Amino acid sequence: MNATLPRVLHGATGRPLSLAEHQATFAAPVRTSGLFEELEASGLTGRGGGAFPTSRKVSLLRNQRGHGKVVVVNAMEGEPEAHKDRTLLSTNPHLVLDGAEYLAAMIGAKTVAVCVPRDNQTVVHYLKRAIYERTLRTHKGPTFELHAAPWRYVAGEESALVHWLNDNESLPQYRASRTHVLRVGRGPALVDNAETCAHVALIGRFGAAWFREMGTATSPGSALVSLTGAVDRPKVLEVSLGTTLAAILDAGNADRRPQALLTGGYGGTWLAGNHLDVPYANETLGPVGAMVGTGVLVVLPRSGCGLLETKRVVDWMANESARQCGPCAFGLPALAEDLTHLLHARRDGPRVLARLIERCGVIEGRGACRHPDGVVRMVRSALSVFATDIERHAQGSMCEGAKADEHWVTVPSIVHEDELVWQ
Ligand code: SF4
Numbered sequence: 001m002n003a004t005l006p007r008v009l010h011g012a013t014g015r016p017l018s019l020a021e022h023q024a025t026f027a028a029p030v031r032t033s034g035l036f037e038e039l040e041a042s043g044l045t046g047r048g049g050g051a052f053p054t055s056r057k058v059s060l061l062r063n064q065r066g067h068g069k070v071v072v073v074n075a076m077e078g079e080p081e082a083h084k085d086r087t088l089l090s091t092n093p094h095l096v097l098d099g100a101e102y103l104a105a106m107i108g109a110k111t112v113a114v115c116v117p118r119d120n121q122t123v124v125h126y127l128k129r130a131i132y133e134r135t136l137r138t139h140k141g142p143t144f145e146l147h148a149a150p151w152r153y154v155a156g157e158e159s160a161l162v163h164w165l166n167d168n169e170s171l172p173q174y175r176a177s178r179t180h181v182l183r184v185g186r187g188p189a190l191v192d193n194a195e196t197c198a199h200v201a202l203i204g205r206f207g208a209a210w211f212r213e214m215g216t217a218t219s220p221g222s223a224l225v226s227l228t229g230a231v232d233r234p235k236v237l238e239v240s241l242g243t244t245l246a247a248i249l250d251a252g253n254a255d256r257r258p259q260a261l262l263t264g265g266y267g268g269t270w271l272a273g274n275h276l277d278v279p280y281a282n283e284t285l286g287p288v289g290a291m292v293g294t295g296v297l298v299v300l301p302r303s304g305c306g307l308l309e310t311k312r313v314v315d316w317m318a319n320e321s322a323r324q325c326g327p328c329a330f331g332l333p334a335l336a337e338d339l340t341h342l343l344h345a346r347r348d349g350p351r352v353l354a355r356l357i358e359r360c361g362v363i364e365g366r367g368a369c370r371h372p373d374g375v376v377r378m379v380r381s382a383l384s385v386f387a388t389d390i391e392r393h394a395q396g397s398m399c400e401g402a403k404a405d406e407h408w409v410t411v412p413s414i415v416h417e418d419e420l421v422w423q
Pocket residue numbers: 154171172173321322323324325327328329366367368369370371372
């Protein structure tokens with residue numbers, strides 16, 4: 001396989017490749033030794049949002065004693081604007097399963113738990129078939145288990161996913177640090193995002209040097225981007241990390257003169273539209289206040305209202321938490337209320353704006369997980385990027401975008417537990 005794009009989406013035909021097609025498409029001998037060293041040299045970081053070095057996670061699990069280790073493939077994709085994992089699993093499910101199998105070999109796990117949202121029965125079906133095909137192989141790898149969990153925003157958070165596997169409850173658990181090892185039953189668990197697993201599979205075949213032929217020195221490789229908002233149609237693109245935002249918008253037929261971009265998803269940040277020359281990688285997005293995060297880019301056109309979109313997202317995020325901690329139970333609904341007040345340019349706007357800023361400081365860092373911190377980060381970025389508009393709203397003047405009530409960020413509304421409506 002040469003160093004051109006696509007990589008993890010290579011061979012896409014509009015349907016999932018069978019095991020035989022997959023083996024023909026990615027024909028290359030898999031390393032039987034030195035897999036961990038290659039992974040370490042590749043510099044691969046997690047593609048689920050945290051960008052944690054994958055080899056460090058693996059190393060932690062390799063150092064754990066005891067039986068019952070498990071690899072958990074996290075394809076929950078709780079971020080409503082993200083479509084990359086379901087696209088990948090609808091194209092190259094065996095690449096994801098290969099990567100999980102290599103990770104299992106590296107840590108000595110005999111079980112791989114693949115977790116997907118149960119509302120996406122198409123992907124559940126694709127995975128059932130892929131796992132069945134693997135049981136027919138002469139080479140028996142680890143045992144694959146398919147878990148279809150209820151979809152919600154926090155369900156994809158690592159500790160919530162493990163909690164669900166253990167107790168059927170998608171609630172995040174307090175962790176003193178990110179290096180705290182999670183357990184499924186008694187077995188130490190390595191949780192990796194589906195896209196991360198696909199990259200591991202390619203590194204296992206083609207090596208670290210090949211992987212690094214794309215991307216930047218700090219952020220090597222390619223990554224999937226879910227591009228939505230002011231685009232001809234929502235799509236998933238595979239890009240070399242370090243590609244400029246302008247080039248990504250071009251490739252995706254998006255508005256080239258946007259007002260702003262929402263980067264990294266609902267728990268990410270707004271970036272003003274005059275930063276399109278910035279390369280798409282954490283080390284270059286970070287200094288301008290943006291992030292790769294969950295690989296989401298929502299394009300907000302000049303006609304849109306950033307305050308309206310922020311308020312819609314915060315409303316939903318306030319509803320999505322399990323409300324087991326104060327910042328989620330009280331803080332997020334209060335943020336949503338202040339944003340609604342400002343959006344409708346009600347009286348007393350300057351005081352509400354000052355209160356909103358203060359609330360952000362009170363909420364930050366006080367939850368058992370980072371859900372509320374993500375919301376605060378997004379709200380603060382909105383206060384900065386849309387400062388002029390928000391000030392006008394606070395002074396009693398609604399912008400045209402808010403009056404038009406046109407929506408650019410897709411926000412699901414929960415009708416009841418298992419039924420979602422997308423707005
Ligand atoms: S901070 Fe919020 S989402 Fe996280 S565990 Fe507490 S209540 Fe749940």
